[in-house]
Amino acid sequence: MVTRRRFLQGAAALSLLGGSLKPLAALAASGAKSAVSPAAGAAAGLAKYVDIFVGTGGHGHTYPGATMPFGMVQLSPDTYDAQWDACSGYHEGDGSIMGFSHTHLSGTGASDMLDVLVMPCTGPVRLQPGDREHKGTNYRSRYDGVTPAIAPSASSKPAVKGYRSRYDRADEHAQPGYYQVRLKDYDVLAELTATLRAGLHRYTFHGADEGHLLIDFAHGYHDDPAIPTKVTDAQLKLIGNDTLVGGRRVHQWANGRHIYFALKLSRPFARATLYADDTALPDATAEAKGTNLKAALHITHARSAPLLVKVGISGVDIEGALRNLDAEVPGWDFDDARHQAAAAWERELGRIRIDTSSERTRKTFYSALYHTMVAPTLFSDVDGRYRGMDLAVHNLPASANNYSTYSLWDTYRALHPLFTLIQPARVPDLVNGLVRMAAESPDGPPVWPLQGVETGCMIGYHSAVVIAEAYAKGFKGIDYASAWPLYRKRAMDDDYRGLSYYRKLGYIPSDKEGEAVSKTLEYAYDDWAVAHLADAAGATDDAKKLRERSANYQHVFDRKVSFVRPRANDGSWLEPFDPRGMGHSAQWRDFTESNAWQATFLNQHDLYAYMRLFGGEQAFERKLDELFTTSSALPADAPPDIAGMVGQYAHGNEPSHHVAYLYAYTGAHHKTQARVRMLLDTMYQAEPDGLAGNEDCGQISAWYVMSALGLYAVDPVSANYVFGSPLLDRAEIEIGAQRKLTVQALSNGPDQLYIQSVSWNGKPWSKSWISHAELAAGGHLVFQMGSKPNPQFGAAASDRPPSFGKTAGSAAT
Template identity: 70%
Template sequence: MVSRRQFLQGLGALTVLGTPLTALARGVAQASAGNGATGSMRAGATGLSQYVDVFVGTAGHGHTFPGASMPFGMVQLSPDTNDAGWDACAGYHQLDGSIMGFSHTHLSGTGDGDLMDVLVMPAQGPVLLQPGDRGLPDRNHHSRYDGMVSPTAMLPPDEKPKPGKGYRSRYDRSSEHARPGYYEVRLTDHAIHAELTATERAGMHRYTFGQAGDGHLLVDMTHGFHDHADVPAVVTDAELRLVGNDTLVGGRRVHQWANGRHIYFAMKVSQPIMRATLYSEDQALPSDTRKAKGAHLKATLHFSQVSGAPLLVKVGISAVDIEGALRNLDAEMPGWDFEHIQQAAAAAWERELGRIRVSSQSPSTLRNFYSSLYHTMLAPTLFSDVDGRYRGMDLAVHQLPEGQHNFSTYSLWDTYRALHPLFTLYQPERVPDMVNCLVRMAVESPKGPPIWPLQGVETECMIGHHSAVVIAEALAKGFTGIDHQRAWPVFRKRAFEDDYRGLAYYRKLGYLPSDKEHEGVSQTLEYAYDDWAVAHLADAAGAHDDARALRERSRNYRHLFDESMSFVRPRAADGHWLEPFDPRGMGHSSRWRDFTESNSWEATFLNQHDLYAYMGLFGGQQAFEAKLDGLFTTSSDLPADAPPDIAGMVGQYAHGNEPSHHMAYLYAYTGAHYKTQQRVRMLMDTMYAPEPDGLAGDEDCGQMSAWYVLSALGLYAVDPVSAHYVFGSPALDGAELELAGGRKLIIRAIGNAPDKPYIQSVTWNGKPRTRSWIGHAELAAGGVLEFHMSATPNKAFGEALADRPPSFGAAAGDSLAIAAG
């Protein structure tokens, strides 16, 4: 399996130009003014769901899906338009032009692909067993946020697809509508109206055939994401079995990104099956065959006179076994009432969206906010059956204690930054379940602490071991019922013993040498932050000597800081700086990159936990602030080998990828908080639009959206483990958050307007507050936070040392100086 980074490296030989910010802002503003198609896509939605556009991110490179799911549900029942290549990571792109079918599992906004399990496609006429060609060149689509421009690199936006012969169908875009928990479309090649809805572990389809005669369903167990169009998904241990005249069950193992995962299903239909045919390697098996095993299996279920009444299909899934899929299906969908299931899904989404009720005079702000909030609840995903069984990271079947749940789809390199901090505010009762799941994974997995776990398999995608951050954050914020003690031995072993991804060099030299390890600069910096997090686990376990050692080691960033240039940069094992060095470049050599989806400009500001000591390496806060200004104001030019998800450029700040996400908030630590206010408001205005090409990069399982949600509320967790939030520039006029224990947090932005991004003053529970930050414990206790906004900055707000956020556990004036290594 090609890793996310290796795959992106293959896309690198491109001509790259920066996107002018003024043009980008103009394009987003035009999109935000309203899009007729987008508005119609919310048809039928009521309550807060009317502000959710599930199609946000389904064009450009947002990699989202528009189908039906429940909040944090196991099933994501959605159309697939393509199953190969980077822009097919979620199975759907709005410009692909045809639909292959409807599958039951999808990833939301990732940069690597997998899943798309149990594809179902309705049809009439001859049975076609291959989907047929998409009818577009094998290239990525274009996005307004692209940091690169090349006539041959991306598909032109007006490229017309010409689908080849197969079971895929063209569809009527004007008939495609979706809202949380519901999707519908008209498949024009067969005049079939398809509707989808879901419970947590099952999906229901409703197909209304517009033409008389017989019809059939194709179930394709070979379908799934694959990296390259000419290399199909690798499937083993597939099985299909017919039960009676209304049920098909089966399963398979898939060896793609999550190599070796298990998935099983149980399907029931509302009309008797007139005839069924099983296929192996696209060859029909004898007509009396009731079960089949192999690698490449398919089935066709035939029905008589399908135009008389809608054909309903319900499918339960499980990672445990077929019996688990049947049990999930029977528990959650005992009947055939499509409307009842859809209404229950709508009510569930309304409850979750209603945890944060906001006000704004801007319709586009409301759509941005609630579309973002919706996307924060598509991962992590439920990964245990109704009886509490689940498949663990050792691929064995385990039993949960009563009342607990297991989860999957933790995009931790991304989501530790904003999504998990957001959950601690508005999903507090889910936090112990989700964090205990990470603890279980660490104990069960032969590969140690979770990095990017997906359906019982460690993908090892991305760098660091940021599950430590999520666990340490929950500990720092006082969440109970989490087995931190059980986690500590696993994370201690990783920190002090494991010979894993350059950690031996890290422990010996204090950094990863870039002549010995790929992405050595980024890995060093992220291991340093993980040391900071693991130190908190050590203290909680009573291992205080280990905690002290880890805190000291979390300052290893200094070994890669070149004081003569004020950049972090690649270093060799013998200590010399590697050449050539270009702060915009991906690295010193064509052998591999020295940075993870970033460059030296971004990596220089990756420090989240030790800002005041770090400023000393620059020569003080003023020099640090000037360098930070440069990040946003330097040229956006990038080299030809820059990966496509370095996008959404403002100078060398790249909002389309996660390493940049905290950087606009760093001005709070220099006392120039007004610059944070200006830049954060600018980013909200230019990097988000309530339309399909409305995200500056991969949505990344809720992180891109969580950044917007928190920032629109006026908050951001620069260092989640600190349990503090830095103020920004609230985009909303007001918000009310439901907190644990029935408490409420009320946020008001008095005098807020598009041309008033600056905070004049802040009050907390009616008392003036001059600090530019607030603690989680204060917010979680409930209260009223008021921002008074203005068109002109109050440069004194947050300027005093006493008013700046703490860092490394100390106030701004108490930090110790350190020297570069």
């Protein structure tokens, strides 16, 4: 995330840079008319405000392809399959496409997937994608001299022409549930859409009359471009003259995950060739096994009519992929499937309907809302089978769904709180899935689960937070009783990533465990969450112990310097200490994707006690001011995730996301209003390079959606929301059971960012926060805005948000 946003500091952070996509009408006017399918049309309804390409530039790591809300299939173009900025398989700076694969991650900083690559080709069969430099397809850096992570190597080797094709951004069009592009080297118009478990392709050949589909089943994401994706147990099998099926295990980030597919063509292929290790197998071969498998399906009279391809996927087996395909795409009506996908997106986007005088805000909001609903992803078949975290096949209870792709270190902060408001019917499935994972997994409670495998990415075990939040907010139909012993074992017994030290010493020593300061702080918050699960189980003594232990943050706080900092096993503070530094020595990282500046404000649950460590609320407030106004300089070894800098605040990474709201706890809520509005205005654009950092499976966008509504869950387990500075003039939110929440900001505008007063259901509301229970019942929340701060709003101790279950006044006694 080393982006140009490093120069953003304080109120001087006024604008974002970067180009934008041409609208469809402009493409026609510019001569790209032939590239646009007559069936594509312009998006209607709320979808017309969604720019799918937000985050496909910079270091956003999103993909532009077709998917359904929370769908298992993400059918999208791959421009590259290795290194950091190809985490989603696509970057808008590339100029060529390798093909279209069926699984992608949205906005992650680590990656995998890119399963079942399909590429429509003409001419001779080529089995390698070729160099990215082929025919001028160099990565184009736009990041102020920063070397991109996926820049092509300065190799003197001649470019290799492979099956990839050049394309022009002007020939690219996407809207929710649909994607199209013209492949210039083959003169093929490619169109994509999706159902929940299947992808549909439509290829119109305008050039040669003979063509073929290249299916590269060795293709997938790999960190090192010199080391291929590690695949085992792969098989391809031809069925008749129109079907190809297969399965494989992939040993990348999610080590050992299973994926299966079934591919059918709308008309028979003339012949088919299977390849193993890039060697053609005899013509009569109908099945191949190995690690590097590919297939070429040859099409005669390619120009006679568009070729349709439908692909079902499954994590269970080939039969599951076939059943998913037959159940969801029984025929060949591409346009009907595209319209159904569009309708599904319209329903989901319609959960929040907004009024704003700013077209930019409208586009940014709905682009963000779209990106909050592409993960977690469905991971169960139409017959209710799914592959569990033990890699065994399980059966779901009737009408339940299983999900994957939980980026929990990121998403517990804003995405899951957003779901509790706008996706209440989906919350029990999402949360029960986490409980099942904790029971099935040999690794215990899920941390970053992907397709039946625990990646172990990031620290803490924040699935506990998502479950505890659901309990605190009163969600029914969730197996809290089964969750408690699983999470108790992790909290009380497991020797897991420094927890033994944490239990013994009250902190994790930085000379014994990497990232020890951040781990200490995040385990403290997980203790707070697991205490709520103990409450649900009636385990009173454990709940009390966990609440007491959740104050362990104090053991890494040095009152002399007012920072959290690394501490040794013998209790001494480790030297040297630089609050901008990553570790106390070159060999150690003491913080996770952060430094002491950001980690010092990581406390989310016990703020009134925490403020006393600084010397009181005024000292804490001054420290917050200093965070936002100090130099943004970072050491050379800082990870690129620390981005979107405003002082030492880093909006491009999640540990900072609640920090602007902390002023509310000091009684200076007007400072929260100013900071939040500045971040809304400067950190988001409806542009490819419109995000401050990785999208992280919807968390960056969820921060925008919640904050634009004027609400944020500093401590999701508290079941409360702190007010910010609502960006929207009005929003109507469907919150389930035919209830609506209306949020209105009167006299709102770019210079009218300060709350003068608030009313709730027509009555004055002096608090700077509101509970989930009140919002979930429906009602009318009105903010009266003005151009000058009202320092009295939220200033009284009784009006500040509760923390650790206490109000500001009671916490001080």
